[in-house]
Amino acid sequence: MILAEERERAGTLLGRARAVLIDVDGVLVAGGLALPGAGEFLRALRGRDFIVSNNSTxxxxxxxxxxxxxxxxxxxRRVSLAGAVMVETIAAEAPDEATFLIAAPSLAAYAEARGMRxxxxxxxxxxxxxxxTGLSYERLHRAARVLHxxxxxxxxxxxxxxxxADGGxxxxTGALMSALAACVPEARPRIIGKPEPGIFLAALAKxxxxxxEAVMIGDNPETxxxxxxxxxxxxxxxxxxxTVGGVADLLPCL
Ligand SMILES: [Mg+2]
Incomplete structure:
Protein backbone atom coordinates (compact mmCIF):
# COMPACT_ATOMS: atom_id res chain seq x y z
CA MET A 1 0.00 0.00 0.00
CA ILE A 2 1.00 3.60 -0.47
CA LEU A 3 -0.47 6.81 0.88
CA ALA A 4 -1.56 9.42 -1.66
CA GLU A 5 0.89 11.94 -0.20
CA GLU A 6 3.80 9.49 -0.43
CA ARG A 7 2.85 8.54 -3.99
CA GLU A 8 3.06 12.20 -4.95
CA ARG A 9 6.46 12.62 -3.30
CA ALA A 10 7.73 9.39 -4.89
CA GLY A 11 6.32 10.41 -8.27
CA THR A 12 8.13 13.75 -8.14
CA LEU A 13 11.43 12.12 -7.13
CA LEU A 14 11.19 9.35 -9.73
CA GLY A 15 10.07 11.77 -12.41
CA ARG A 16 13.04 14.08 -12.08
CA ALA A 17 15.79 11.58 -11.14
CA ARG A 18 18.40 10.96 -13.84
CA ALA A 19 19.52 7.83 -11.97
CA VAL A 20 17.43 5.53 -9.79
CA LEU A 21 19.72 3.65 -7.39
CA ILE A 22 18.09 0.38 -6.37
CA ASP A 23 18.92 -2.03 -3.56
CA VAL A 24 18.42 -5.72 -4.35
CA ASP A 25 17.36 -7.83 -1.36
CA GLY A 26 13.95 -6.83 -0.07
CA VAL A 27 13.40 -4.46 -3.00
CA LEU A 28 13.78 -6.47 -6.22
CA VAL A 29 14.19 -10.00 -4.84
CA ALA A 30 13.50 -11.94 -1.65
CA GLY A 31 14.87 -15.41 -1.00
CA GLY A 32 16.36 -15.40 -4.51
CA LEU A 33 12.97 -14.82 -6.18
CA ALA A 34 11.79 -11.67 -7.96
CA LEU A 35 9.30 -9.59 -5.96
CA PRO A 36 5.98 -8.57 -7.57
CA GLY A 37 6.39 -5.76 -10.09
CA ALA A 38 10.22 -5.83 -9.98
CA GLY A 39 10.66 -6.66 -13.68
CA GLU A 40 8.07 -4.08 -14.77
CA PHE A 41 9.68 -1.49 -12.52
CA LEU A 42 13.15 -2.03 -14.05
CA ARG A 43 11.76 -1.92 -17.60
CA ALA A 44 9.74 1.22 -16.88
CA LEU A 45 12.90 3.05 -15.79
CA ARG A 46 14.25 2.75 -19.36
CA GLY A 47 17.96 2.69 -18.54
CA ARG A 48 17.84 4.92 -15.46
CA ASP A 49 18.14 1.87 -13.15
CA PHE A 50 21.41 1.46 -11.23
CA ILE A 51 21.77 -1.51 -8.88
CA VAL A 52 23.48 -0.78 -5.54
CA SER A 53 23.92 -3.91 -3.43
CA ASN A 54 26.19 -5.04 -0.60
CA ASN A 55 26.58 -8.41 -2.35
CA SER A 56 30.26 -9.37 -2.17
CA THR A 57 30.35 -12.70 -4.02
CA ARG A 77 27.58 -1.75 -16.57
CA ARG A 78 24.83 -0.27 -14.35
CA VAL A 79 25.46 -2.66 -11.44
CA SER A 80 27.47 -1.66 -8.33
CA LEU A 81 28.15 -4.53 -5.92
CA ALA A 82 30.21 -4.08 -2.76
CA GLY A 83 32.74 -6.78 -3.62
CA ALA A 84 33.16 -5.69 -7.23
CA VAL A 85 33.38 -2.00 -6.28
CA MET A 86 36.08 -2.88 -3.71
CA VAL A 87 38.03 -4.56 -6.51
CA GLU A 88 37.47 -1.61 -8.89
CA THR A 89 38.61 0.80 -6.13
CA ILE A 90 41.85 -1.06 -5.42
CA ALA A 91 42.55 -1.58 -9.13
CA ALA A 92 42.14 2.18 -9.66
CA GLU A 93 43.97 3.43 -6.55
CA ALA A 94 46.74 0.88 -6.12
CA PRO A 95 47.22 -1.10 -9.34
CA ASP A 96 50.86 -1.84 -8.55
CA GLU A 97 50.40 -2.99 -4.97
CA ALA A 98 50.00 -6.69 -4.24
CA THR A 99 46.71 -7.57 -2.61
CA PHE A 100 45.97 -10.54 -0.38
CA LEU A 101 42.37 -11.14 -1.42
CA ILE A 102 39.80 -13.20 0.44
CA ALA A 103 36.89 -13.68 -1.98
CA ALA A 104 34.84 -16.15 -3.96
CA PRO A 105 36.63 -17.53 -7.05
CA SER A 106 34.41 -15.49 -9.40
CA LEU A 107 35.32 -12.23 -7.65
CA ALA A 108 39.02 -13.20 -7.59
CA ALA A 109 38.85 -13.76 -11.36
CA TYR A 110 37.13 -10.37 -11.74
CA ALA A 111 39.98 -8.79 -9.70
CA GLU A 112 42.61 -10.26 -12.01
CA ALA A 113 40.66 -9.16 -15.08
CA ARG A 114 40.55 -5.62 -13.66
CA GLY A 115 44.32 -5.61 -13.35
CA MET A 116 44.64 -6.15 -9.59
CA ARG A 117 47.89 -7.80 -8.51
CA THR A 133 32.26 -19.47 1.63
CA GLY A 134 35.35 -21.62 1.10
CA LEU A 135 37.51 -19.69 3.57
CA SER A 136 39.75 -21.99 5.59
CA TYR A 137 41.17 -21.52 9.07
CA GLU A 138 44.63 -21.58 7.52
CA ARG A 139 43.77 -18.66 5.21
CA LEU A 140 42.09 -16.72 8.02
CA HIS A 141 45.27 -17.21 10.04
CA ARG A 142 47.37 -15.89 7.14
CA ALA A 143 45.07 -12.89 6.67
CA ALA A 144 45.42 -12.00 10.37
CA ARG A 145 49.21 -12.11 9.95
CA VAL A 146 49.01 -9.86 6.86
CA LEU A 147 46.95 -7.32 8.82
CA HIS A 148 49.28 -7.57 11.81
CA ALA A 165 15.57 -19.04 3.02
CA ASP A 166 14.07 -19.98 6.42
CA GLY A 167 15.13 -16.71 8.05
CA GLY A 168 18.20 -18.12 9.80
CA THR A 173 31.58 -10.35 5.22
CA GLY A 174 31.07 -8.33 8.41
CA ALA A 175 31.29 -11.53 10.48
CA LEU A 176 34.65 -12.33 8.85
CA MET A 177 35.71 -8.72 9.47
CA SER A 178 34.83 -9.15 13.16
CA ALA A 179 36.93 -12.32 13.36
CA LEU A 180 39.95 -10.49 11.89
CA ALA A 181 39.34 -7.41 14.05
CA ALA A 182 39.32 -9.66 17.11
CA CYS A 183 42.77 -10.94 16.08
CA VAL A 184 44.21 -7.52 15.12
CA PRO A 185 42.30 -4.87 17.11
CA GLU A 186 44.52 -2.01 15.94
CA ALA A 187 43.64 -2.58 12.25
CA ARG A 188 41.18 -0.05 10.81
CA PRO A 189 39.09 -1.25 7.86
CA ARG A 190 38.01 0.92 4.95
CA ILE A 191 34.50 -0.33 4.24
CA ILE A 192 33.18 0.04 0.68
CA GLY A 193 29.56 -1.13 1.02
CA LYS A 194 26.46 0.60 2.36
CA PRO A 195 26.07 2.67 4.50
CA GLU A 196 29.60 3.89 3.66
CA PRO A 197 29.84 6.34 0.74
CA GLY A 198 32.15 4.32 -1.57
CA ILE A 199 29.51 2.18 -3.23
CA PHE A 200 27.05 5.08 -3.66
CA LEU A 201 29.77 7.22 -5.24
CA ALA A 202 30.65 4.35 -7.59
CA ALA A 203 27.01 4.09 -8.69
CA LEU A 204 26.74 7.87 -9.19
CA ALA A 205 29.95 7.80 -11.25
CA LYS A 206 28.57 4.99 -13.44
CA GLU A 213 20.04 14.06 -9.51
CA ALA A 214 19.54 10.54 -8.16
CA VAL A 215 17.07 8.78 -5.89
CA MET A 216 17.78 5.75 -3.70
CA ILE A 217 15.21 2.98 -3.36
CA GLY A 218 15.93 0.67 -0.44
CA ASP A 219 14.35 -1.29 2.38
CA ASN A 220 16.95 -0.92 5.14
CA PRO A 221 17.06 2.43 6.96
CA GLU A 222 20.48 1.69 8.49
CA THR A 223 22.24 0.95 5.20
CA THR A 243 6.58 4.23 3.55
CA VAL A 244 5.84 2.21 0.40
CA GLY A 245 4.88 -1.49 0.38
CA GLY A 246 7.07 -2.40 -2.57
CA VAL A 247 8.25 -1.39 -6.05
CA ALA A 248 4.90 -2.59 -7.50
CA ASP A 249 3.33 0.39 -5.67
CA LEU A 250 5.71 2.75 -7.50
CA LEU A 251 4.66 1.63 -10.99
CA PRO A 252 1.86 4.24 -11.23
CA CYS A 253 4.53 6.91 -10.53
CA LEU A 254 6.41 6.05 -13.72
MG1 LIG B 1 17.80 -4.67 1.16
Missing part, protein backbone atom coordinates in the same frame (compact mmCIF):
# COMPACT_ATOMS: atom_id res chain seq x y z
CA UNK A 58 28.88 -11.86 -7.44
CA UNK A 59 30.34 -9.82 -10.26
CA UNK A 60 28.06 -7.46 -12.22
CA UNK A 61 27.92 -10.07 -14.99
CA UNK A 62 27.02 -13.06 -12.78
CA UNK A 63 24.37 -11.00 -11.00
CA UNK A 64 22.86 -9.85 -14.30
CA UNK A 65 22.70 -13.50 -15.41
CA UNK A 66 20.95 -14.55 -12.17
CA UNK A 67 18.55 -11.63 -12.53
CA UNK A 68 17.70 -12.53 -16.11
CA UNK A 69 16.64 -16.02 -14.97
CA UNK A 70 14.16 -14.23 -12.65
CA UNK A 71 12.87 -12.08 -15.50
CA UNK A 72 14.75 -9.02 -14.22
CA UNK A 73 16.61 -7.15 -16.96
CA UNK A 74 19.75 -5.36 -15.71
CA UNK A 75 22.85 -4.20 -17.56
CA UNK A 76 26.15 -5.24 -15.90
CA UNK A 118 46.99 -10.72 -6.25
CA UNK A 119 49.34 -12.43 -3.83
CA UNK A 120 49.14 -15.24 -1.32
CA UNK A 121 52.45 -14.22 0.24
CA UNK A 122 52.94 -12.26 3.44
CA UNK A 123 53.67 -9.53 4.16
CA UNK A 124 51.37 -7.84 1.64
CA UNK A 125 50.61 -4.10 1.38
CA UNK A 126 46.84 -4.61 1.03
CA UNK A 127 44.34 -7.04 2.53
CA UNK A 128 40.96 -7.12 0.80
CA UNK A 129 38.05 -8.98 2.35
CA UNK A 130 34.84 -10.17 0.69
CA UNK A 131 32.59 -13.12 1.48
CA UNK A 132 34.32 -16.40 0.77
CA UNK A 149 52.11 -6.80 9.39
CA UNK A 150 50.53 -3.40 8.70
CA UNK A 151 48.54 -4.03 5.49
CA UNK A 152 45.94 -1.47 4.41
CA UNK A 153 42.58 -3.14 4.92
CA UNK A 154 39.63 -2.98 2.52
CA UNK A 155 36.33 -4.63 3.45
CA UNK A 156 33.54 -5.11 0.90
CA UNK A 157 30.58 -4.73 3.25
CA UNK A 158 29.94 -4.52 6.98
CA UNK A 159 26.83 -6.78 7.15
CA UNK A 160 27.26 -9.49 9.78
CA UNK A 161 24.60 -11.81 8.27
CA UNK A 162 22.03 -12.03 5.53
CA UNK A 163 18.85 -14.11 5.90
CA UNK A 164 18.68 -17.76 4.84
CA UNK A 169 21.54 -16.27 9.69
CA UNK A 170 24.04 -16.70 6.85
CA UNK A 171 27.46 -15.34 7.96
CA UNK A 172 28.40 -12.32 5.85
CA UNK A 207 25.45 7.11 -13.95
CA UNK A 208 27.45 10.31 -14.47
CA UNK A 209 25.18 12.27 -12.12
CA UNK A 210 25.45 14.11 -8.81
CA UNK A 211 23.70 13.03 -5.58
CA UNK A 212 20.82 15.47 -6.07
CA UNK A 224 20.24 2.30 2.23
CA UNK A 225 18.67 5.14 4.20
CA UNK A 226 21.64 6.37 6.24
CA UNK A 227 24.03 6.02 3.32
CA UNK A 228 21.77 8.03 1.01
CA UNK A 229 21.18 10.71 3.67
CA UNK A 230 24.91 11.14 4.28
CA UNK A 231 25.47 12.05 0.62
CA UNK A 232 22.27 14.05 0.15
CA UNK A 233 20.64 11.49 -2.16
CA UNK A 234 16.83 11.63 -1.82
CA UNK A 235 15.34 8.26 -0.88
CA UNK A 236 12.18 6.20 -1.13
CA UNK A 237 12.01 3.46 1.49
CA UNK A 238 9.98 0.34 0.68
CA UNK A 239 8.98 -2.77 2.64
CA UNK A 240 7.95 -3.24 6.27
CA UNK A 241 10.25 -0.42 7.47
CA UNK A 242 9.42 1.96 4.62
Missing amino acids: DTPKTMAEKFLRQGLPVEP LTDEEPAPILALARD GGARWFVANPDRTHPD PVPE AGVGPG DGMGADALGIPKIMVGPRG
Whole structure:
Protein backbone atom coordinates (compact mmCIF):
# COMPACT_ATOMS: atom_id res chain seq x y z
CA MET A 1 0.00 0.00 0.00
CA ILE A 2 1.00 3.60 -0.47
CA LEU A 3 -0.47 6.81 0.88
CA ALA A 4 -1.56 9.42 -1.66
CA GLU A 5 0.89 11.94 -0.20
CA GLU A 6 3.80 9.49 -0.43
CA ARG A 7 2.85 8.54 -3.99
CA GLU A 8 3.06 12.20 -4.95
CA ARG A 9 6.46 12.62 -3.30
CA ALA A 10 7.73 9.39 -4.89
CA GLY A 11 6.32 10.41 -8.27
CA THR A 12 8.13 13.75 -8.14
CA LEU A 13 11.43 12.12 -7.13
CA LEU A 14 11.19 9.35 -9.73
CA GLY A 15 10.07 11.77 -12.41
CA ARG A 16 13.04 14.08 -12.08
CA ALA A 17 15.79 11.58 -11.14
CA ARG A 18 18.40 10.96 -13.84
CA ALA A 19 19.52 7.83 -11.97
CA VAL A 20 17.43 5.53 -9.79
CA LEU A 21 19.72 3.65 -7.39
CA ILE A 22 18.09 0.38 -6.37
CA ASP A 23 18.92 -2.03 -3.56
CA VAL A 24 18.42 -5.72 -4.35
CA ASP A 25 17.36 -7.83 -1.36
CA GLY A 26 13.95 -6.83 -0.07
CA VAL A 27 13.40 -4.46 -3.00
CA LEU A 28 13.78 -6.47 -6.22
CA VAL A 29 14.19 -10.00 -4.84
CA ALA A 30 13.50 -11.94 -1.65
CA GLY A 31 14.87 -15.41 -1.00
CA GLY A 32 16.36 -15.40 -4.51
CA LEU A 33 12.97 -14.82 -6.18
CA ALA A 34 11.79 -11.67 -7.96
CA LEU A 35 9.30 -9.59 -5.96
CA PRO A 36 5.98 -8.57 -7.57
CA GLY A 37 6.39 -5.76 -10.09
CA ALA A 38 10.22 -5.83 -9.98
CA GLY A 39 10.66 -6.66 -13.68
CA GLU A 40 8.07 -4.08 -14.77
CA PHE A 41 9.68 -1.49 -12.52
CA LEU A 42 13.15 -2.03 -14.05
CA ARG A 43 11.76 -1.92 -17.60
CA ALA A 44 9.74 1.22 -16.88
CA LEU A 45 12.90 3.05 -15.79
CA ARG A 46 14.25 2.75 -19.36
CA GLY A 47 17.96 2.69 -18.54
CA ARG A 48 17.84 4.92 -15.46
CA ASP A 49 18.14 1.87 -13.15
CA PHE A 50 21.41 1.46 -11.23
CA ILE A 51 21.77 -1.51 -8.88
CA VAL A 52 23.48 -0.78 -5.54
CA SER A 53 23.92 -3.91 -3.43
CA ASN A 54 26.19 -5.04 -0.60
CA ASN A 55 26.58 -8.41 -2.35
CA SER A 56 30.26 -9.37 -2.17
CA THR A 57 30.35 -12.70 -4.02
CA ASP A 58 28.88 -11.86 -7.44
CA THR A 59 30.34 -9.82 -10.26
CA PRO A 60 28.06 -7.46 -12.22
CA LYS A 61 27.92 -10.07 -14.99
CA THR A 62 27.02 -13.06 -12.78
CA MET A 63 24.37 -11.00 -11.00
CA ALA A 64 22.86 -9.85 -14.30
CA GLU A 65 22.70 -13.50 -15.41
CA LYS A 66 20.95 -14.55 -12.17
CA PHE A 67 18.55 -11.63 -12.53
CA LEU A 68 17.70 -12.53 -16.11
CA ARG A 69 16.64 -16.02 -14.97
CA GLN A 70 14.16 -14.23 -12.65
CA GLY A 71 12.87 -12.08 -15.50
CA LEU A 72 14.75 -9.02 -14.22
CA PRO A 73 16.61 -7.15 -16.96
CA VAL A 74 19.75 -5.36 -15.71
CA GLU A 75 22.85 -4.20 -17.56
CA PRO A 76 26.15 -5.24 -15.90
CA ARG A 77 27.58 -1.75 -16.57
CA ARG A 78 24.83 -0.27 -14.35
CA VAL A 79 25.46 -2.66 -11.44
CA SER A 80 27.47 -1.66 -8.33
CA LEU A 81 28.15 -4.53 -5.92
CA ALA A 82 30.21 -4.08 -2.76
CA GLY A 83 32.74 -6.78 -3.62
CA ALA A 84 33.16 -5.69 -7.23
CA VAL A 85 33.38 -2.00 -6.28
CA MET A 86 36.08 -2.88 -3.71
CA VAL A 87 38.03 -4.56 -6.51
CA GLU A 88 37.47 -1.61 -8.89
CA THR A 89 38.61 0.80 -6.13
CA ILE A 90 41.85 -1.06 -5.42
CA ALA A 91 42.55 -1.58 -9.13
CA ALA A 92 42.14 2.18 -9.66
CA GLU A 93 43.97 3.43 -6.55
CA ALA A 94 46.74 0.88 -6.12
CA PRO A 95 47.22 -1.10 -9.34
CA ASP A 96 50.86 -1.84 -8.55
CA GLU A 97 50.40 -2.99 -4.97
CA ALA A 98 50.00 -6.69 -4.24
CA THR A 99 46.71 -7.57 -2.61
CA PHE A 100 45.97 -10.54 -0.38
CA LEU A 101 42.37 -11.14 -1.42
CA ILE A 102 39.80 -13.20 0.44
CA ALA A 103 36.89 -13.68 -1.98
CA ALA A 104 34.84 -16.15 -3.96
CA PRO A 105 36.63 -17.53 -7.05
CA SER A 106 34.41 -15.49 -9.40
CA LEU A 107 35.32 -12.23 -7.65
CA ALA A 108 39.02 -13.20 -7.59
CA ALA A 109 38.85 -13.76 -11.36
CA TYR A 110 37.13 -10.37 -11.74
CA ALA A 111 39.98 -8.79 -9.70
CA GLU A 112 42.61 -10.26 -12.01
CA ALA A 113 40.66 -9.16 -15.08
CA ARG A 114 40.55 -5.62 -13.66
CA GLY A 115 44.32 -5.61 -13.35
CA MET A 116 44.64 -6.15 -9.59
CA ARG A 117 47.89 -7.80 -8.51
CA LEU A 118 46.99 -10.72 -6.25
CA THR A 119 49.34 -12.43 -3.83
CA ASP A 120 49.14 -15.24 -1.32
CA GLU A 121 52.45 -14.22 0.24
CA GLU A 122 52.94 -12.26 3.44
CA PRO A 123 53.67 -9.53 4.16
CA ALA A 124 51.37 -7.84 1.64
CA PRO A 125 50.61 -4.10 1.38
CA ILE A 126 46.84 -4.61 1.03
CA LEU A 127 44.34 -7.04 2.53
CA ALA A 128 40.96 -7.12 0.80
CA LEU A 129 38.05 -8.98 2.35
CA ALA A 130 34.84 -10.17 0.69
CA ARG A 131 32.59 -13.12 1.48
CA ASP A 132 34.32 -16.40 0.77
CA THR A 133 32.26 -19.47 1.63
CA GLY A 134 35.35 -21.62 1.10
CA LEU A 135 37.51 -19.69 3.57
CA SER A 136 39.75 -21.99 5.59
CA TYR A 137 41.17 -21.52 9.07
CA GLU A 138 44.63 -21.58 7.52
CA ARG A 139 43.77 -18.66 5.21
CA LEU A 140 42.09 -16.72 8.02
CA HIS A 141 45.27 -17.21 10.04
CA ARG A 142 47.37 -15.89 7.14
CA ALA A 143 45.07 -12.89 6.67
CA ALA A 144 45.42 -12.00 10.37
CA ARG A 145 49.21 -12.11 9.95
CA VAL A 146 49.01 -9.86 6.86
CA LEU A 147 46.95 -7.32 8.82
CA HIS A 148 49.28 -7.57 11.81
CA GLY A 149 52.11 -6.80 9.39
CA GLY A 150 50.53 -3.40 8.70
CA ALA A 151 48.54 -4.03 5.49
CA ARG A 152 45.94 -1.47 4.41
CA TRP A 153 42.58 -3.14 4.92
CA PHE A 154 39.63 -2.98 2.52
CA VAL A 155 36.33 -4.63 3.45
CA ALA A 156 33.54 -5.11 0.90
CA ASN A 157 30.58 -4.73 3.25
CA PRO A 158 29.94 -4.52 6.98
CA ASP A 159 26.83 -6.78 7.15
CA ARG A 160 27.26 -9.49 9.78
CA THR A 161 24.60 -11.81 8.27
CA HIS A 162 22.03 -12.03 5.53
CA PRO A 163 18.85 -14.11 5.90
CA ASP A 164 18.68 -17.76 4.84
CA ALA A 165 15.57 -19.04 3.02
CA ASP A 166 14.07 -19.98 6.42
CA GLY A 167 15.13 -16.71 8.05
CA GLY A 168 18.20 -18.12 9.80
CA PRO A 169 21.54 -16.27 9.69
CA VAL A 170 24.04 -16.70 6.85
CA PRO A 171 27.46 -15.34 7.96
CA GLU A 172 28.40 -12.32 5.85
CA THR A 173 31.58 -10.35 5.22
CA GLY A 174 31.07 -8.33 8.41
CA ALA A 175 31.29 -11.53 10.48
CA LEU A 176 34.65 -12.33 8.85
CA MET A 177 35.71 -8.72 9.47
CA SER A 178 34.83 -9.15 13.16
CA ALA A 179 36.93 -12.32 13.36
CA LEU A 180 39.95 -10.49 11.89
CA ALA A 181 39.34 -7.41 14.05
CA ALA A 182 39.32 -9.66 17.11
CA CYS A 183 42.77 -10.94 16.08
CA VAL A 184 44.21 -7.52 15.12
CA PRO A 185 42.30 -4.87 17.11
CA GLU A 186 44.52 -2.01 15.94
CA ALA A 187 43.64 -2.58 12.25
CA ARG A 188 41.18 -0.05 10.81
CA PRO A 189 39.09 -1.25 7.86
CA ARG A 190 38.01 0.92 4.95
CA ILE A 191 34.50 -0.33 4.24
CA ILE A 192 33.18 0.04 0.68
CA GLY A 193 29.56 -1.13 1.02
CA LYS A 194 26.46 0.60 2.36
CA PRO A 195 26.07 2.67 4.50
CA GLU A 196 29.60 3.89 3.66
CA PRO A 197 29.84 6.34 0.74
CA GLY A 198 32.15 4.32 -1.57
CA ILE A 199 29.51 2.18 -3.23
CA PHE A 200 27.05 5.08 -3.66
CA LEU A 201 29.77 7.22 -5.24
CA ALA A 202 30.65 4.35 -7.59
CA ALA A 203 27.01 4.09 -8.69
CA LEU A 204 26.74 7.87 -9.19
CA ALA A 205 29.95 7.80 -11.25
CA LYS A 206 28.57 4.99 -13.44
CA ALA A 207 25.45 7.11 -13.95
CA GLY A 208 27.45 10.31 -14.47
CA VAL A 209 25.18 12.27 -12.12
CA GLY A 210 25.45 14.11 -8.81
CA PRO A 211 23.70 13.03 -5.58
CA GLY A 212 20.82 15.47 -6.07
CA GLU A 213 20.04 14.06 -9.51
CA ALA A 214 19.54 10.54 -8.16
CA VAL A 215 17.07 8.78 -5.89
CA MET A 216 17.78 5.75 -3.70
CA ILE A 217 15.21 2.98 -3.36
CA GLY A 218 15.93 0.67 -0.44
CA ASP A 219 14.35 -1.29 2.38
CA ASN A 220 16.95 -0.92 5.14
CA PRO A 221 17.06 2.43 6.96
CA GLU A 222 20.48 1.69 8.49
CA THR A 223 22.24 0.95 5.20
CA ASP A 224 20.24 2.30 2.23
CA GLY A 225 18.67 5.14 4.20
CA MET A 226 21.64 6.37 6.24
CA GLY A 227 24.03 6.02 3.32
CA ALA A 228 21.77 8.03 1.01
CA ASP A 229 21.18 10.71 3.67
CA ALA A 230 24.91 11.14 4.28
CA LEU A 231 25.47 12.05 0.62
CA GLY A 232 22.27 14.05 0.15
CA ILE A 233 20.64 11.49 -2.16
CA PRO A 234 16.83 11.63 -1.82
CA LYS A 235 15.34 8.26 -0.88
CA ILE A 236 12.18 6.20 -1.13
CA MET A 237 12.01 3.46 1.49
CA VAL A 238 9.98 0.34 0.68
CA GLY A 239 8.98 -2.77 2.64
CA PRO A 240 7.95 -3.24 6.27
CA ARG A 241 10.25 -0.42 7.47
CA GLY A 242 9.42 1.96 4.62
CA THR A 243 6.58 4.23 3.55
CA VAL A 244 5.84 2.21 0.40
CA GLY A 245 4.88 -1.49 0.38
CA GLY A 246 7.07 -2.40 -2.57
CA VAL A 247 8.25 -1.39 -6.05
CA ALA A 248 4.90 -2.59 -7.50
CA ASP A 249 3.33 0.39 -5.67
CA LEU A 250 5.71 2.75 -7.50
CA LEU A 251 4.66 1.63 -10.99
CA PRO A 252 1.86 4.24 -11.23
CA CYS A 253 4.53 6.91 -10.53
CA LEU A 254 6.41 6.05 -13.72
MG1 LIG B 1 17.80 -4.67 1.16
